[in-house]
Amino acid sequence: MPPEIATDRRRERHEAKRSTIIDEAWKLARRDGLGAISLRDLAAQVDLRQPSLYAYFDSKLALFDAMFAQGNRQLLAAATALPEREDPVEALAELVETIIRFSTEDPVRYQLLFQRPVPGFEPSPESYAVAVAFYDVAGARLAAAGASEPEDLDLFTAIVAGLSDQQVANDPGGDRWVRLSRRAVRMYLAELERHPENIPSPS
Amino acid sequence: MPPEIATDRRRERHEAKRSTIIDEAWKLARRDGLGAISLRDLAAQVDLRQPSLYAYFDSKLALFDAMFAQGNRQLLAAATALPEREDPVEALAELVETIIRFSTEDPVRYQLLFQRPVPGFEPSPESYAVAVAFYDVAGARLAAAGASEPEDLDLFTAIVAGLSDQQVANDPGGDRWVRLSRRAVRMYLAELERHPENIPSPS
DNA sequence: GTCTATACATCGATAGAC
DNA sequence: GTCTATCGATGTATAGAC
Structure with a gap:
């Protein structure tokens, strides 16, 4: 042998x-x-x-880093598993719903990934790369829906973060803010139309 | 004596x-x-x-409770110190900016008030009452701007929470998301107009 | 009200035998 | 790789003298 x-x-x-x-x-x-x-x-x-x-x-922080990487891999997998959509609006709404559900289905994971509640914990470059990969996927759907200015992206991340945060903090296990995700996306896209420089031409 | x-x-x-x-x-x-x-x-x-x-x-948690109450008193004071506004839109935008500035000017206070990061800490009824008083003030400005459905309020809290959260987490000391507050309010109010049942009649 | 002294628990991490 | 034993630090809280 x-x-x-x-x-x-x-x-x-x-x-x-x-x-x-x-x-x-x-x-x-x-x-x-x-x-x-x-x-x-x-x-x-x-x-x-x-x-x-x-x-x-090697240390307790190394354990947290492994957990952080795993959580981000799961999020990336959930995002890439979404079906392709003709309608960029539908695609975006689906993404938002996925993120909020992902956040609420495991609040502790949400906390580790997005709120950095562990003092002294900084993700390793390897773990961080996974998080970046997710943001690339999300950014592509956003761009397809017409968001390209940095401010557009910031506004979007704020909306998604806010829905997730409120859902996790104030209605864990429920869907009080999850239900608002489509409305929030419509609201957001309507706002983009008021800055129409970057709306993609319909195919 | x-x-x-x-x-x-x-x-x-x-x-x-x-x-x-x-x-x-x-x-x-x-x-x-x-x-x-x-x-x-x-x-x-x-x-x-x-x-x-x-x-x-009496205990460390009692200390946190006193800090929680003090922070909420400061927030309430900041909200009630705002000038009366004829225009409910302007009034709302001002409130949002105040909340986000309040959050970002002391991230730790934000954390204690809104993210409950201390295990085992629950505010005492006295402290909680201060928090409720603030929500009443905010709710009044919201109602004046036309938001009355529970879903309208939830959407609003999500937006404010999201802006604050992103600002504190990703640009502490800066104003990357603070600058978006007026745009976010406009976006939100435009969305309300699409559900026009509760828009107050112009005076 | 403030002090000294201390109880008592829990923690992460290391040394060294096996 | 896993163990026993232990280090060194930190934490909250209490007892009792002054």
């Missing part, structure tokens, strides 16, 4: 365990809050002693 | 010291973050030993 196979198997097991650690960390975060995760509790959940976690993560 | 005067003086000194403790707590929070306030540090800032703080606050 060539040694690299055993090595591969070992690495595979390592990655698998690392993955379950991250999963359990999310569970703890949902139960107690992000800041309340303790490495002792986490180790107990995966049948390890607390110091053994350092075989998988 | 009647005893009640000495008692009054003592209570006065007590309240004064309590007030400076709260001020120093804000300074620490701005320096290290809300969650990072330690009673040891705080006591040192006001020339006390840590246990002596318990002569002024």
Whole structure:
């Protein structure tokens, strides 16, 4: 048996365990809050002693970074999974609804991705790149709907952030602000039409 | 000297010291973050030993509650200090700008008032009443501008929250989203006009 | 009201044996 | 890779003297 196979198997097991650690960390975060995760509790959940976690993560912040990257990959996946739409308005509305649902279906994940509530945590360049990839996808749909000025984009991000924020903070598990996403998109697009320089010509 | 005067003086000194403790707590929070306030540090800032703080606050959460109430009083004061406006649109735009400026001029205060980042902290009924008083003032200006349906109010709070949130999170100290407040209000009011049931008749 | 002293808990991280 | 043991720090809160 060539040694690299055993090595591969070992690495595979390592990655698998690392993955379950991250999963359990999310569970703890949902139960107690992000800041309340303790490495002792986490180790107990995966049948390890607390110091053994350092075989998988260099520090607690490295664990948060892995969670941050995973969350952003999920968001990117949700955005790229959206069907192509002829109508850019419909496409945009769909995107907004997706983002708000993504935010509300896991408020703790929303917190980690968008509110940076962990003191001292800064995403690594690798993790940040995933977040950037998502913004590219969103930016493309926005541009197709006629938003191109930086101010247009800023206004859009504010609307989406506001809907998500209110939904998560004031009606968790409900849809009080989710229901407003289409109306908000219509409102936004109507505003863009008042600055018509960049409206794409109809196909 | 009647005893009640000495008692009054003592209570006065007590309240004064309590007030400076709260001020120093804000300074620490701005320096290290809300969650990072330690009673040891705080006591040192006001020339006390840590246990002596318990002569002024029953617990750390009681301190946060006092800060929460103070912040809401400031917000209420800022809102009620606004001049009366004939034009409800202008009045609303002014209110929005005030709220966003209030949020951005002290991100930590914004965090405590609107994002509840302190685990276990729930405002006392007294503190919460101050927050409600502010919402009443804001609601009056909103109604004057034609928003009366619950969905109208929800959409408005989302817009204001989004602008504040983005400003605080992505351009602290700047005005990238503050500058959008008038445009956002125009956008919002234009949307209201598409549901014209509740537009107030012009005087 | 303020102090010293301390209880008591929890935390992240490291050392070193196996 | 996992363990035991422990370090060093920090945190809130209380007891009791003055």
